[in-house]
Amino acid sequence: MNNLLPELHEGHAPIALHQLFRDSLDLYDDWDGASEAPAIYHEGSLIPIAMVFGHMRGCTDILPQSQKALVTVQLTKPWSSEGPTDDMTVSTAARIMSLAMRKRLARSGRSEMNAFLRKMERRQSHRVTRDA
Template structure:
């Protein structure tokens, strides 16, 4: 399903995927624990936030500090980034968020399976 999202290029995500990551993070923040996994839309497709986080697992780009704060405030242990600026890669942020999504789904009594379809050509009945 990650093929519905733009690919990484040598470890770098296109800006559209970085923006989708931000939307997925906001959707997680607003997630009511009694509902199924939040979704975001990309080019008319409905995408569960876990797939956005999964798509960013190998991204080496540096996360903006406002997103770093949104991720680290959910951790139970202090986080120290690399270098003097406490930088975090999207890969690290995505892995953290993916674990948090799984934990939330398990806490809700198991992961709900969501069917996601992509736009297809109109089917004609066989003649």
């Protein structure tokens, strides 16, 4: 998917990716939307938090309760799941946060994040085709 971030293994994220996701949630929570969208360092590379959220869309791990509040505050309706413990997967949280990022960027008029992500995706697709 993206060589800058660790890959998921059968829907499960390594601990480093969980830590990046948690830190990305914190950065989003601190971001007022007026400045550029936050980015996070991972192994010497600066990665937009939107990329972290997008990368975790396939993660089937259960979101820790300590992070759930940062995600559910983005919802316009109360969170409820079909499970008996009302758990949320990281995938669901990542999708919510990806949407929240897009909404906040649109409200602030900042679209450079989307341009950056498209540029990174093009670079990645060129690498894949050259390596094949």
